[in-house]
Amino acid sequence: MLCPKCHRPLADESDGPYICCAGASMQWQCRQCAKVSEGFALPYGRCPHCNGELALREDGAANSDDARSIRAVRMAFEIELGGRAFYQRAAAASTDDAALRALFERFAVMEGEHMETLARRYHLDIPDPSPDFRIEVAAIFAEVPHAPRGGVDTGDDLFRIAIALEHRAAAFFTEHAARAPQGAPEQLLFQELAAEEREHAELLTTEQARWRERRPGLFGHEQPGTGQLPINAAELVLGGKPAERVAIECGGQRITYGELTDRVARAAGLWRQRGLHSGDRVAVKLPDGIDWVVAFLGAIWAGGVAVAVNPHIPASEWQFILEQAGFNVILAESDADTPEPWKSRVVLVDEGRRAVAAAQPIAPTRLDPETPAFWCHSSGTSGRPKAVVHAHRFAREVQRVSVERLGLVPEDRLFASSRLFFSYPQTNIFFAGLKLGATLLLDPQWPTAASVVATVQQMKATVLFSVPSLYRVLLADGHAPQLAAAGVSRCVSAGEALPAALRQGWADASGIQIIDGYGASEVLVLVLTSVAGDDGLKPSPGVTVRPVDPEAAREGLPSRLCIEVSTLALGYLDQPAAQADSFRNGAFCPADLFVATPGGGWRFAGREDALVKIKGRWVNLVELEQRLSQDVPGLAEAACACVPDADGLDIVAVFYAPQPGRGDEVARALRDRCETLPSYQRPKLFQAIDTLPRTATGKLVRRRLVDMARPGH
Structure with missing residues (x-):
């Protein structure tokens, strides 16, 4: 079946099917992604592609708007074709520098993938590149001098032209966005392209600095190293254990360290057979289990870059990660939610398991310690998840804390x-x-309080790692004594702040003091920890902490921290602005705020977005919600957010989840407690909800609370 507008097949691989309802003439345009749908009003009035708001288009607007959009896309194609041609030619000119060649090849692929996305979105063909493109042409367009030494462009020459090209393109798209009609599809497209070109320029600047220092870039291809002995993180993690010791138990399965090492080496051999090269990425999109571990470590063993993906990931996030990563291999239970061109790279888990068993084991690929080994994704509480790139050196001291x-x-x-x-x-x-050398206990099912208790009891766990929201449920349901009786001797909490009342309640019920920890994807380990008797969170062994604002810290005010640790990530992929803000002089500086304690520790004080100004006074939302919710009978959980009132002024809102049948009781208790607060701290809006919005990893997403307070939600 063909689209009635452009006579193309209705399937749109990037953005879903093109909508057509019986040839009706009405057209609807998404204000967010600019996609046009034909026919009757869609259910709930939302875009079927991105869930954005739809607007009815006036007669005649469709053709003129479409014409302008197509002209804008063709203009974008011309610019991006030039960029791709430059990177292809620059890669060819870098024959003596493998790292530089790999970097420019990657940028050429990025330009091509973006053109394919635009082509699918707007139903257009990608024009053919000019075979006569020359680097001198790029230099002229970028308005930079071009005088190669001895007729050969150096790496610095190529970087200089590339960065200038991206800046020139960003200025070009910004100028055209300003000229376009406000809110028109072409304006949205030009703004998107301008932002992309600026990010590319910043990323190139970062990569140039790494290239000059002969450090591996974030894309992970080999180059002359730092002079350190080459290592392989998977080999470091698995090596030196008694072969007969049990490494993993999962349901009725178990595998020893000797068997696991052999299977990982075979998985590495399989990935190599399938064309994996050093720096290529392998996605592991599976439930927890032995197959997950083998595939992940096998990718690192082979010199690739392993990327763990939530098997229940929403389609929009999966599309974003696919476009970002360009996976060589994707191991999954199904390929149904993976669009082309990536679907052809999916290896189904049963097929992969058989292929690993038949493969020949290979020796680990040892690389410079600064070479990327794996990505993990930040939990996305402040927007889209960021890919955090970690080097092989992380494995040297990952067990120390x-x-x-x-x-x-x-x-x-x-x-x-x-x-x-x-x-x-x-x-x-x-x-x-x-x-x-411990034993890992894995459960493939999605966790619930009941499943956690059952697994701990059946598999005789001695250490439980969990998050405050689940500890709260386990405590409320009376499971804390059961876990202690099952053999758990240590409980660790991280992922979000652990309330003092929950920590004490757990100790009273189970006899176990929860170890409170603070970590991040960017540093991996729990860099701050608090055990019984500590005054706040203390730097863990091997960790150095200093406040970004020493004066504020001395005065007892919140400050960000700079954290130095050997497991520090290389940085973010394609996020130069975030990288500059969070990675400073060999340290990680999260957006979380901390207050120094008299005993030399640190108390979590929320993120920067949790510190808001109400009536000219600072209010810490984290501290406020803890004061409001502590020991309130019938209250499951609560959180605060800063929202606008009817006049657009900022007020504090409290969102609370009462236990069944106790909503009125909880509301009265919260309002009574508010009367004891200073006037500027008192919430003006009280809203009962079923549960607080959280990420897949259990972190509160405060920005969604703001959406809940809007009329009509």
Whole structure:
């Protein structure tokens, strides 16, 4: 079946099917993605592609708007064709520099993939590139001098032209966006392209600095190293254990360290057979289990870059990661939710398991310690998930905090309520657990309070890693004593702040003091920890912490921290602005705020967006919600947000989830408690909800609370 407008097949691989309803003449345009749909009003009036708001188009607007959009896309094609041709020619000119050649080849692919996305979105053909393109042409367009030494462009010459090209293109698209009609599809397109070109310029600047220092770039291709001995992170994690010791138990399956190492080496051999080269990315989109571990470590063993993906990932996020990563291999249970051209790269888990068993094991590929080994994705509380790139060196001391601060030993049996795609369990039971020789207990099913209790009891876990929201449910349902009776001797909490009342309640019910930890995808380990008797969170062994604003910290005011640790990531992929803000002089500076304690520790004070000004006074939303919710009978959980009132002025709103049948009781208790607060801290809006919005890894998404307060939600 063909589209009635352009006579193309109705399937749109990037954005879903093109909508046509019986040839009706009405047209609707999405204000967010600019996609046009023909026919009657769609259910709920939302865009079927991105869920954006739809607007009815006036007669005649369709043809003129479409014509302008097509002209804009063709103009974009001309610019991006030039960019791709330059990067292809620059790669060819870098024959003596493998790292530079790989970098420019990657940028050429990025330009081509973006053109394919535009072509699918707007039903247009990509024009053919000019075979006569020359680097001198790019230099002229970029308005930079071009005088290659001895007729040969140096790496710095190519970087200089590339960065100038991206800046020139960004200025070009910005200028055209300003001329376009406000809100028109071509304006949205030009704004998108301008932002992309600016990001490319910043990324090239970062890569040039890495190239000059002979450090591997974020894309992970080999180049002359730092002078350190080459290593392989998977080999470091698995090596030196008794072959007969049990490494993993999952349901009725178990595998020893000797068997696991052999299977990982075979998986690496399989990936190599399928064309994997150093720096190529392998997606592991599976439930937790032995297959997950083998595939992930096998990619690293082969010199590739392993990427764990939530098997329940929403389609829009999966599309975003696919376009970002360009996976060589995707291991999954199904290919149904993976669009082309990536669908052809999916290896189904049953097929992969058989192929691994038949493959020949290979020796680990040892690389410079600064070479990328794996990506993990930030949890996305402030927007789209960011790909965090970690180097092979992370494995050298990934177990140190677990041994020296958490007190783990090889005889421990480790279980985490969160799944392995989340960096908290990925670090603390997977990497650190295997490195110290403990036994990992894995559960492929999606976690619930009941499933956590059942797994701990059946598999006899000695250490439980979980998050405050689940500890709260387990405590309320009376499971804390059961877990202690089942053999759990240590409980660790991270992922969000652990309320003091919850920590004390758990200790009273189970006899176990929860170890509170603070970590991040960018540093992997729990860089700040608090055990019984500590005054706040203390720097963990091997971690150095200093406040970004020492003066504010001395005065007891919130400050961001700079955290130095050997497991620090290389940075973010394609996020130069975020990289500059978060990675400073060899340290990670998260957006979280902390207040110094008298005992030399740090108390979590929320993120920067949790510190808001109401009536000219600063209000810390994290502290406020803890004061409001502590010991309120019938209250499951609560959170605060800053929202506009009817006049557009900022007010504090409290969103609370009462236990069944206790909503009125909880509302009265919260309002009574508010009367004890200073006037500027008192919430003006009280809204009952079923549950607080959280990420797949359990973190509160405060920005969604703001959406809930809007009229009509």
